[in-house]
Amino acid sequence: MDKPENVKLILPIEDADDMSGTDRPHRGTGRRFRGAIVNKMGVAILSGEYQPGDRMRGEIESAEALDVSRSAYREAVQILTAKGLVESRPKAGTRILPRDRWNILDPEVLAWAFAGEPSAEFVRDLFELRAVVEPAAAKLAAERRRKEHLKCMKDALGIMRRDTLARETGRAADRDFHDAILRATGNGAILALSASIGAAVKWTTQFKLRSRALPRDPIPDHVRVYEAIAAGNVEEAGKAMRNLVDLALEDTSWAMGGDSGKHAPQRAKASN
Numbered sequence: 001m002d003k004p005e006n007v008k009l010i011l012p013i014e015d016a017d018d019m020s021g022t023d024r025p026h027r028g029t030g031r032r033f034r035g036a037i038v039n040k041m042g043v044a045i046l047s048g049e050y051q052p053g054d055r056m057r058g059e060i061e062s063a064e065a066l067d068v069s070r071s072a073y074r075e076a077v078q079i080l081t082a083k084g085l086v087e088s089r090p091k092a093g094t095r096i097l098p099r100d101r102w103n104i105l106d107p108e109v110l111a112w113a114f115a116g117e118p119s120a121e122f123v124r125d126l127f128e129l130r131a132v133v134e135p136a137a138a139k140l141a142a143e144r145r146r147k148e149h150l151k152c153m154k155d156a157l158g159i160m161r162r163d164t165l166a167r168e169t170g171r172a173a174d175r176d177f178h179d180a181i182l183r184a185t186g187n188g189a190i191l192a193l194s195a196s197i198g199a200a201v202k203w204t205t206q207f208k209l210r211s212r213a214l215p216r217d218p219i220p221d222h223v224r225v226y227e228a229i230a231a232g233n234v235e236e237a238g239k240a241m242r243n244l245v246d247l248a249l250e251d252t253s254w255a256m257g258g259d260s261g262k263h264a265p266q267r268a269k270a271s272n
Contacts, residue, residue: 037068037076042112045085045096056086056094083109105129107199114203120256126200127249131242133193134178138225138241141184142234152180153226160219165205175201177222181229181241204248208255215254221247 044050056062063073077094080086084103088094103109104125113122141149159173175198182194208214221244228237 037066037072038079038108039112040066041076041080042083042085042108043115045080046109046112046118047116050096052096052098054096056096058093085109105193105196105199107195110196110199110203114207117256118207120253123204123249123252123256126204127245127252130197130200130245130248133190133197134181134245135238135242137182137185137187137190138229139234139238140187140190141181142229142232142237144186145184145229145232149180149184150226150230152183153177153229156180157219157222157226160222165218166209166213171202171205174205174222177226181225184229204252208252210255212255214251216247216251218244218247218251 057065059070059073059077063070066073077086077088081088083106084097084101086094087097104113104122110126156173156177160170160177163170163173165171165174178201179194179198182191182197185191221240224240225237225244228240
């Protein structure tokens with residue numbers, strides 16, 4: 001009997017950390033190895049190698065191809081299921097779900113997306129989310145910030161100036177800066193988005209710096225946000241953050257080789 005054309009199989013992992021330098025006498029079952037399986041499968045799905053509707057082969061066949069135990073493969077599928085990427089049913093097998101079911105705000109899913117070349121639409125969606133959440137958060141932060149929040153922002157800015165976003169320490173400080181603003185809102189619902197916003201900041205920044213330096217220095221944009229929040233200037237804080245997000249989208253679109261003006265929303269004018 002011919003197999004359906006959309007039946008696909010995740011290819012074997014060639015360089016799993018836990019198995020290198022061994023004779024591989026048995027299939028990997030360690031936590032790090034399971035993580036490698038999930039990462040391999042997640043990147044394959046997010047990169048478009050496997051399309052929504054594709055069905056993976058059975059558990060036994062897939063586990064053998066990956067050279068892992070059935071339990072390790074099953075755990076990997078469970079993780080992907082929890083992230084909305086696949087659906088597994090008895091007899092029907094495991095299928096890739098439609099993109100609108102994917103939890104794209106999950107930090108791991110974001111990492112898998114930026115492991116390859118994300119689509120312009122995917123990048124646009126992330127920045128539209130940031131453009132909704134972060135300017136509003138900056139306005140609330142200008143009203144509610146405490147000394148410890150301002151100190152975190154100022155310290156982060158100092159590291160960003162010293163190390164620049166080209167270094168991991170600088171990029172980590174960038175995430176700390178945005179996280180401090182969300183924390184300064186005092187809003188638990190907004191704070192629940194901190195991991196997702198932080199991951200979006202991390203991966204978009206790392207992505208746009210992967211092959212060449214940015215054509216401009218983004219640190220002054222962050223400084224303007226900080227100064228407005230520190231001064232308690234609500235409207236200026238919102239405008240400065242919107243400007244920062246819009247410029248970050250332009251930078252990312254530039255790094256992707258596209259026309260930044262084509263993808264970026266209308267940029268708010270920075271006040272004098």
